[in-house]
C-alpha cells in the first residue's frame with residue numbers, strides 16, 4: 258500500500274496548472290455510452306476514479322485509447338449490466354444507470370462504492386427515474402431499471418443532488434420529449450455535462466441554473482470536448498499556498514468558479530490576485546485572522562463541501578475561533594481528530610460542526626488518509642508541520658488528484674511516495 262513521506266516547513270513556490278474536473282469527467286465518460294460514434298475527450302485527469310470509470314466502459318464493450326490527457330472512445334456498448342467488482346470501486350458508477358437506461362432502455366447495476374463520508378442513498382436518483390416512467394426493481398442486491406414508455410416529464414428533486422441531476426440528464430437526453438428538472442444541482446461539473454449533451458444533440462435550456470429543460474433525441478452523436486478545470490483542485494492549491502506561507506501561480510483555472518473560496522480567504526485577510534480569468538496568484542503576506550462568519554458549506558455557488566477539509570486546515574493558521582459547518586456529510590469532520598493529534602486546537606462539537614482555534618504550529622505525525630478530501634487536507638497539514646509525517650493510504654488521494662506528489666515537488670514540497 259503506498260504512502261507519502263512529507264517533511265514540512267517549505268513554503269510552496271512556483272507555477273502549477275489545474276487538471277480537468279474529476280466530477281465533470283466522471284459523468285461525461287458515462288455519457289459516451291449514449292452514442293455509437295467516436296468521442297474525444299481532452300483534459301481528462303489521470304486519476305484512479307477516472308480509470309475506474311473507463312474500466313467499466315471497456316467492460317461494456319467500448320474501446321478506450323489514451324494519448325496523454327486525451328482519450329478516444331469508440332464502438333457501441335454490447336450489454337447493459339457492468340461487472341459488480343468494477344462498479345463497487347466508486348460512487349460515480351451509479352451514473353451508468355442513467356446512461357445505460359438511456360442507451361439500452363434497460364440496465365442493471367450493482368450498488369456503487371466510494372468514499373465513506375456519510376450516508377449516501379440513491380432515493381433522489383430513483384425518484385428521477387420513476388418520474389420519467391422507468392420501472393425500477395431495487396429489491397435484490399442490484400438496481401434494475403427499464404424504460405417502458407416515453408413522455409414529457411416534470412421532475413422535482415427533493416434534494417439538489419449532483420449525481421441524481423446528472424443521471425436524470427443522461428436519461429432525458431435520449432427521450433424525444435421534454436423533461437423539466439426543478440431543484441437541479443448547478444455545480445460547474447453539472448453544466449459541463451450539460452454542454453456535452455448539447456454537443457451530442459440534446460437541447461438543454463437553463464444550463465447553470467436549478468431548472469433544466471431538456472429535449473432529448475433518440476440517437477445522439479459523437480462529441481469532442483475539453484473537460485472544465487477542477488475548481489476543487491484549484492481551491493486546494495490556493496489553501497496549500499497560504500498554509501505553507503508560500504507564493505504560487507495557479508494556471509488553467511476558471512475565476513468565476515473560485516468566488517466563494519476567495520470570499521472566505523478575503524475575510525481571513527488573504528488576497529488571492531486574479532491575474533486574468535484563468536490565472537490566480539496566491540501569496541502569503543501576513544498572519545491570517547479567523548473569518549468573521551462561520552464557514553458553512555452550501556449548494557452551488559455556496560462553499561463546496563469537497564473543499565471543507567482543506568479549509569479546516571487553513572483555519573488552524575488563522576488567529577481566533579472559526580466555526581466550520583458541513584451539514585451535507587456526517588463523516589466529513591471525523592478527520593479532525595488527526596489534526597488534533599498534530600497539535601491543532603479543535604473542538605469537535607458534533608459530526609457536522611467543529612470550532613478551530615488558531616494559530617497553532619502543527620507537529621509531524623504518522624497518519625492514514627480516511628477519504629479523498631481529508632487525505633489531501635492531511636497532506637497540506639503535513640507540508641506545514643514540524644518534522645517528518647507519513648500518510649498511509651495514498652491511493653485514496655490518487656482517486657482525485659493527478660500525480661499529486663510530483664506536482665507538489667515541482668512547487669518545492671518535500672514529499673516522496675513510497676510503495
Ligand code: EPU
Nearest residue numbers: 280283349376416417418419420421562563585586629630
Ligand atoms: N444533500 C442534501 N440536500 C441537498 C443536496 C444534497 O441534504 O439539497 C446531501 C445529500 O443527502 C448527501 C450530500 O448532500 O448527503 C451530497 O449530495 P449529492 O447527492 O449531491 O452528492 P453526490 O452526487 O453523491 C457529488 C460529488 C461529491 C460531492 C457531492 C456534493 C460526484 C461524482 N461526486 O456526490 O464529490 O461531495 O456531489 O457536492 O460528482 C468528491 O469529489 O470527493 C466527492 C465526494
